[in-house]
Amino acid sequence: MSTIEERVKKIIIEQLGVKEEEVKPEASFENDLGADSLDTVELVMALEEEFETEIPDEEAEKIKTVQAAIDYVNNHSDD
């Protein structure tokens, strides 16, 4: 079983079409990983599916970096 961090990174790599080494914790989706605002919306949708959760809009807006995504899932996950 992969860790939450590994699963989040895998989704980011798939959704944004970036390389593994680019997905650093501090990397910003829009500034560093070339995502546009709609890509970020889709990324959140993919996270919701992977972790079977619903991320409210006001929380989703705060998920702008790799670390923020990992933190959100860690804080809202049962496993």
Added chain:
Amino acid sequence: MSLENKVALVTGASRGIGKAIAQQLVQQGATVIGTSTSDKGAAAISDYLGDKGKGIALNVTDADSVQETVKSLEKEFGSIDILVNNAGITRDNLMMRMKNDEWNSVIDTNLTAIFRVCKAVVRGMMKRRNGRIINISSVVGTTGNPGQVNYCAAKAGLVGFSKSLAKEVAARGITVNCVAPGFIDTDMTKALTEEQKESIFANIPAARLGKPDEIASAVTFLASDGAAYITGETIHVNGGMAMV
């Protein structure tokens, strides 16, 4: 123009233009879910759709119930490929006499509801990189009509809505267009007085009311794969009454 294996959601499908749209989509092979505000309307839709879909009661002004309904429909039928926002009401009055309630209910049902339903449905379309949204506007949204500041504002508003959403989701294979009917022979236009009708006919080069099927065929075209490169557009279907 086959719509085999497509799932369509048509709001306000119990009669008039919505019914014609649902029937034509079914003719092209789609499975159609039609909504009505009442259980009676929903039953009527189920009746005419037969095994090609079903009618459901849905209040498009209730955001939570729209979200839940779309979720349960997607579980039952699969993701929605085609959304036709057709449900609409009129509460006509001269602006100087118009009540807040007449304004608010028309804006809510004819414009804000489109935002709610689109928000619920676009998610699945984005994932599949494919989708068709067709919003039913009206010629009077472009030309204006005395006694209908609320209705005209809503119908013009959804053209702007459609263009903006079209730009947001075009790269995901989703198109968003409007069909703007002129005067069509439905219960809504039956409410017009003879005097109103005569003055309207004088301005329609085709010299007749349109048929619901003539709106439905434009919608069916926009819903097809062949219309993939048309987005943010409004097709006017009005017998020449307004050439935009």
